[in-house]
Amino acid sequence: MLEIDQYSGLSSPIHRWDPRLKIVSIFVLIFSIMLLYDLILVVITMCFAIMLVFLSKIPISFILSRLKWVFIFVLPFLIILPFTFLGGGIAIANLGSITLYYRGIEYVVYALLIMIKALTAVMLIFPMIGTSRIDITIKALEGLHLPNKLIQMFAFTYRYIFVLSDEFTNMEHSLKSRGYRNRASLFSLTSISKAIAMLLVKSYERADRVFYAMRSKGYTGTVTTLHEFTLRPQDWVNMIIVIGFAIFIHIAAISSTMEVL
Amino acid sequence: MVHVSDAIVAPWLMGFGWVLSAGLLAYGLAKMNMEDIPKLSVITAAVFVASLIHFQVGPTSVHLVLNGFAGVTLGVLSVPCLVVSIIMQCFLFQHGGVTTIGLNALNMGAPALIAFLIFRTGMGLNFDFQRKEVLFGSLAGGIAVALSVMMLAVELLITGSEFTEVTTFVVFAHIPVIIIEAIFTGVMAGFFAKVKPDMLCI
Numbered sequence: 001m002l003e004i005d006q007y008s009g010l011s012s013p014i015h016r017w018d019p020r021l022k023i024v025s026i027f028v029l030i031f032s033i034m035l036l037y038d039l040i041l042v043v044i045t046m047c048f049a050i051m052l053v054f055l056s057k058i059p060i061s062f063i064l065s066r067l068k069w070v071f072i073f074v075l076p077f078l079i080i081l082p083f084t085f086l087g088g089g090i091a092i093a094n095l096g097s098i099t100l101y102y103r104g105i106e107y108v109v110y111a112l113l114i115m116i117k118a119l120t121a122v123m124l125i126f127p128m129i130g131t132s133r134i135d136i137t138i139k140a141l142e143g144l145h146l147p148n149k150l151i152q153m154f155a156f157t158y159r160y161i162f163v164l165s166d167e168f169t170n171m172e173h174s175l176k177s178r179g180y181r182n183r184a185s186l187f188s189l190t191s192i193s194k195a196i197a198m199l200l201v202k203s204y205e206r207a208d209r210v211f212y213a214m215r216s217k218g219y220t221g222t223v224t225t226l227h228e229f230t231l232r233p234q235d236w237v238n239m240i241i242v243i244g245f246a247i248f249i250h251i252a253a254i255s256s257t258m259e260v261l
Numbered sequence: 262m263v264h265v266s267d268a269i270v271a272p273w274l275m276g277f278g279w280v281l282s283a284g285l286l287a288y289g290l291a292k293m294n295m296e297d298i299p300k301l302s303v304i305t306a307a308v309f310v311a312s313l314i315h316f317q318v319g320p321t322s323v324h325l326v327l328n329g330f331a332g333v334t335l336g337v338l339s340v341p342c343l344v345v346s347i348i349m350q351c352f353l354f355q356h357g358g359v360t361t362i363g364l365n366a367l368n369m370g371a372p373a374l375i376a377f378l379i380f381r382t383g384m385g386l387n388f389d390f391q392r393k394e395v396l397f398g399s400l401a402g403g404i405a406v407a408l409s410v411m412m413l414a415v416e417l418l419i420t421g422s423e424f425t426e427v428t429t430f431v432v433f434a435h436i437p438v439i440i441i442e443a444i445f446t447g448v449m450a451g452f453f454a455k456v457k458p459d460m461l462c463i
Contacts, residue, residue, distance in 0.1 A: 004352065027359070030267075030360060031360055034267055035272055067355065069355055069356055070266060070355055073266045073356075080426045080427050081426075107423065113268070114266075118267045121268070121358060121359050128352075129352050149290050149295075149298075149341070150286075153298065153302060153305065154348075157349065158349070160306035161310060163306070164310050165310050189441065189445065189448075190448050193448035194448060197448070197449045197452040197453060200303060200460070201460065204303045207302060207303045208300070210299070211296075211298060221295065
C-alpha cells in the first residue's frame, strides 16, 4: 500500500533522468505553480504536469488511487467556500433562523483554483519520487547535501514503517483470536493503546540491536549503494526544460497583469 | 486534516512556516546523537503508521496526529521526528502538501515541544499522586493536538475571511481526535513508565 517506488523498474525519459536534478527541477515546478493565481495558467501548468506523468509511464490508475486523499482534503473547501452564513451574497436557502448565502462565481473559481493546484502538486510527486528506487532517492538527497542525520532518519524510518505495519497486523490478529472486538469504548481504547505500547517497546529494542550490529560492522551513516550517479548532457536539458517552463509561466502571469493595468 | 494541503494558505505564511520550522529542525538535529537514531526512527514510523488510520467525520476524514506522544517520548528530538514523518506522509502517501511541509512541521512541532514541557514540569512536581505519568501524559497528548488545530485555524483565518466556515468545521471535526489522543498518550506514558522508562523523555 505504501510502495511509491513500485514502478521504478520501468524505462522512460523520466526514469533515466538523474535523480538529483529531477528532484530539484520538479520541486521548483511545484513551488512555481503555488504562486500562480490565474486559472488559465494554472490549467496550462496542470497539462504540463500531466505530460510529465504520461512521459514517466506510471499507470494512471495508480496515480488516481493516490490522488483520492488529496481530493478528500480539498473537497470541503470546494463545497463550503462558495457559500456563507455571514451575509454578503445572494440568499438561497433558509434553515430556521440561519440564512445560507451564495457568494458568487469568483468564489467558485477560487475553490477550483485551490483544487487544481493541490492536485497538480501531488501529481508531480509521482515523476519526482516514483521513478527511482527509494534507496537511490535517499542517496540523491545525500548528493544534494541535506543534513546527514536527517537522511539517516529517512532511511531507517522507511524500513521501520513496513516492520511496524506488519507487526501491527499480527497484533490485530492475535487480539482478535482472543475475542477482542474494536468498540468505541474506553476499554477498547486502553487495551489497544497498551498493545501498541508493547509493540513499540519490542520494536525499539529490536531497532537498537540492529543499529549496534550495523555500527559494529562499520556503519558510519553514509548511504552506500552500488548505483553511482553520472550527469549526462540530457539530464541538464531536462532540467532546463522543466525549470524554464516554471519561469516562463511566471513571466506570462506578470505580463498578463501588466496588460490589465 | 490537520495538514494543510498545497494552495490553501497565503504564500507568505508558507515562507514563514519554512523559516521557523527550519530553525527548530536545525536545533533538534544539533541536539541529536547517532545513538538516538533507532528510537527516533521507531517513534517516527509509529507516528507515520498512526496517521494512516482514518476516522470518518462528516464529509471528510480525520486521523491521529500523535505529536503529543512524540513530545512525551522524544523531547526536543520530536521536531526532527515530526518533520520526517510529515515529509514521508507527503511523498509516500500524498497526504498534505509539498509547499506546506514547513508550515505543517511548525503546526506539529511547536505543540510537541509544549507537550514535552508540560510533561516534564508535571513529572517534576512534588505532590502525592500514584500515576503522575498517566495524568500528565494525557494532558500533554490532548493539549498538543488542540494547539495544532488552533494554529491551523489561525492560519486559515489569517489567509482570508472566506475560510470562516471551513475553519469552524475543521475545529469541530478534531474534538474526538483530541479526546482519543489524550487517552492514548496517557495510557502509553503509564505503560512505558512501568515497562521501559527509557522510552519516556523526562
